């Protein structure tokens with residue numbers, strides 16, 4: 001074979017010098033190609049207590065790992081020779097049109113993960129035209145979230161507290177700022193046992209103890225951010241020096257029943273969603289009580305250990321409800337393909353929790369943006385490879401469950 005000395009042009013086309021960027025955060029986030037990459041970044045940048053609070057779940061953590069396994073063990077059945085040059089992810093839910101079929105589930109204490117907190121998450125949701133649900137245990141008031149993201153679809157999640165006056169006040173405050181959808185979470189009659197939090201001695205807000213000192217010292221950026229931004233305050237209390245589980249058990253009302261849905265619906269007057277449904281019978285009872293949507297969820301595996309996975313219940317709930325209300329789902333979703341799978345099995349809408357929190361911990365508001373970009377790219381790619389160009393086209397012929405629990 002004859003060899004030549006490389007020409008300048010040949011060498012130039014081979015040499016690929018990366019563009020020099022001085023924005024280290026943007027560079028770091030761009031390199032994250034999956035939600036799991038964001039998780040790794042998050043772990044490097046966040047003290048163990050807050051990171052484990054997000055990452056962990058109850059007891060053996062089987063509820064979460066099984067939910068994730070359920071999504072990883074579905075099988076897609078693509079159709080080919082369709083024109084998939086464009087695909088639309090637009091969808092409607094509860095009288096809103098969203099640009100994507102997923103939203104940000106409520107998560108407590110968000111400013112503990114990153115000082116940008118709930119407002120940053122709500123702003124990203126507004127930017128992508130997806131809904132954000134502020135938790136009762138949020139560390140920013142509903143008024144501040146709505147004024148921080150006035151163009152967004154901001155919904156509110158209610159935990160029923162023992163203090164009835166506070167429940168009523170919370171409902172009225174959400175209504176007063178124009179929130180149109182209330183999400184009532186019903187799977188926390190008592191707190192699940194989150195062993196990581198107990199072992200880390202996590203208090204809310206986090207406190208500096210001998211044990212946590214080294215942990216915080218290893219994440220000076222998080223610590224500086226935490227100490228130089230307004231202290232964590234909650235709607236329900238000013239601070240708590242016990243574990244999160246003790247706090248939930250002291251504040252939450254374990255005697256709420258289906259009968260309560262009636263007065264809550266009347267007091268609220270807008271759309272009512274029940275979150276934490278785990279079987280078709282309970283879903284049916286909610287719908288008979290007039291709710292607008294149920295969210296099939298085991299709370300990200302943070303409550304009952306070894307709980308049934310929402311994905312395995314999806315078909316039976318969709319069949320039972322038969323279009324009389326919307327069926328949403330969460331828990332274990334870390335990939336746009338998971339979202340496509342849930343929609344193909346009949347879910348009307350999908351929620352993610354940790355996926356955006358990993359982004360938040362990895363890079364504040366830009367990290368949440370990156371999480372949405374990743375999920376969206378994965379979703380669109382999955383749709384196109386399945387041969388569909390709209391959310392409505394995703395259906396059961398595209399999917400088979402290889403294992404059902």
Ligand SMILES: Cc1cc2nc3c(=O)[nH]c(=O)nc-3n(C[C@H](O)[C@H](O)[C@H](O)COP(=O)(O)O)c2cc1C
Pocket residue numbers: 053054055105106107108135136137138157185275297298299300301302330331332333351352353354355357
């Ligand atoms: C750190 C964290 C805090 C949460 N806080 C709440 C909450 O305050 N209210 C609520 O209804 N659900 C809460 N959840 C559950 C989420 O709304 C959602 O059901 C769950 O995160 C979905 O699972 P995924 O994280 O695998 O996406 C929380 C979840 C996490 C990870």
